[in-house]
Amino acid sequence: MRSRKGRVTRVLTLTAGLLGGAVAALVLACLMATWIITLVVEARYPPAGRRVTVESGHLAVIEAGPGEGAPSRGTVVLLHGASANAMDPMLAIGRRLAGDGFRVLSFDRPGFGYSDRIAPDAASPAVQARLIAEALAAMKIGPALIVGHSWSGALATALALDHPERVAGLALLAPVSHPWPGGDVGGYAGWYRSLPGRILLRIATYTVAAPLGYAYLDRFAEVVFRPQGLPEGYLDGARVPLILRPSTFGANLRDLDGLYGFLQQQSPRYPTITAPTVIVAGDVDPVVKTEIHARALAREVPGAKLVVLPGVGHMLQYVAADRVVAEIEALAARERAE
Template sequence: MMTVAVVAALAALALITQIGVVAIERAHPAQGERIEVAGASLHVVELGSRDAAGPPVVMIHGASSNLEAMRQPLGEMLAENHRVILIDRPGHGWSPRAREQDSTPAIQGQMIDAALEKMAIKRAIFVVHSWSGALGVRMALDYPSRVAGLVMLAPVAYPWPGGVGWYNKLVSTPVIGPLLAATITLPLGCLLAAPGARGVFLPQTMPENYVGHTATLLLLRPREFLANARDLVTLKEAVRQQAPRYGEIRAPTVVITGDKDKTVSTDIHSRPFSKTVPGAKLIVLEGVGHMVQNAAPALVVSEIDAMIAEIAHKTAATSARRQND
């Protein structure tokens, strides 16, 4: 009798989840175009003018989110003067990936590089947040000709003590993980999404209706929740493997972080990274938490503008020397 009751409860939760997925996807439809690459279909949204001066700005979100987290307000501010490209990472938002195990910065970087090649974008400024800090530096290492500059916001760069939350490990477990994702994740997640987001913003206040404006609930769809968990549980080993190469980075690099970040430690990640990368600039914002792009968007825009201006200056100087030779 107990078994029958459990099966019935799981079936009901699975039905609720499927209905919820339909409702969430209707509320937050894809806004851009899809670019097919090996292993994924990447959802890309473009803002600003394609004729804007300087290299385009490619913005890549962190874990448990999608491109909307980079659009508001930072992407829209940048679009006033730059061509801005927002990308849903493989497995997130409206970018399904073929294999759940394609979770590392190296593999996702390869997919994003291929998409940019299809878009005829040869060089770009990469603005990366949190999890994607590891992705940005991996692209600077593997595709240096693609990365004109690197702006890292509260980035993950090194291994850290501890893990990534018991639920991520549990959801990454075969059989059990997919079962949980298909039944209880969405109903429970709808209750916990706003409190969880508020915690990431601390000590800043979360913007009003942030969860709705950034389509955060897309994360609760089973396929995305599984992909996100896999990204998180494999990240520590991924940064352990790539960290010894950071001294090879030659792209202009700015790291912006907050001294009150409880999600990604500034002392573990941003400080040692900025000391390792030649010429890297570190900005530590007093009293700021993890969501740097929301807490200080004008500062981030200013640093990107300064980087683009410096790149233009060096390019012009190099061209002048060649003409005089």
């Protein structure tokens, strides 16, 4: 009897050891895969612009159009959404605006692309607005047209509210602007905010996130472009794989997690925005609901113009680039007239 129990104990111990070894080997393999993917991604997509010094770090910016001091139709600052980088809006509309005579600056938001995360509280759009305003001041950029897509709807409006001297006008594309139903996860759904949840997410960020993301990145992008299709060459042209690096992936998660609470505080201030504003959104946006955000924002910002594009989804700067560029140019003309 003792011999049988001893054999069972040895078998269980051996099984547990094998399982533990297999898990350790899998974690190690994922860590190695993440490291390799990071190296490959950064080699394929090196810095494309310059870095501007701000307090405690640097912000990366891609520039196009007339240079500093050259005649131009004005300066346009492009601010990308979640899971993106400065090349995304530059590819969509930035180069076209530059060709039309505008000086175009597209920033990597803090922690994205090749910008430093800089501040421990950089998930806040208000903190990112302060850093971008500081970068614009360092570049001697006066009031500029600020174009914010999706997540950066909150950032662009924070710039207009907190740093109005840097904002000549706002062009908000499918902007996130208001708290949305179910956005405050709370309760059991907020498990990831607990200590065990944060630990598990951190482990996932440095192990499985990059390999899984690399394998399914095109499918994730297709969802964002619905109901339109994914443009050929988008992932490579917009340098989307940069989001897979652990530091950037983690920054993206923190930005998204804190957005709802931030908008609860900021949204009552929209009636005090004084910058000329145009809001462009698609009526079938599956990501940022136009009724909750764009329409509500247009009602609250004094004098705001709302353009709702029928049959268009979230990535309107790509699928409706002609209309978006036309609205930005009209905003520039309106600002000059005023």
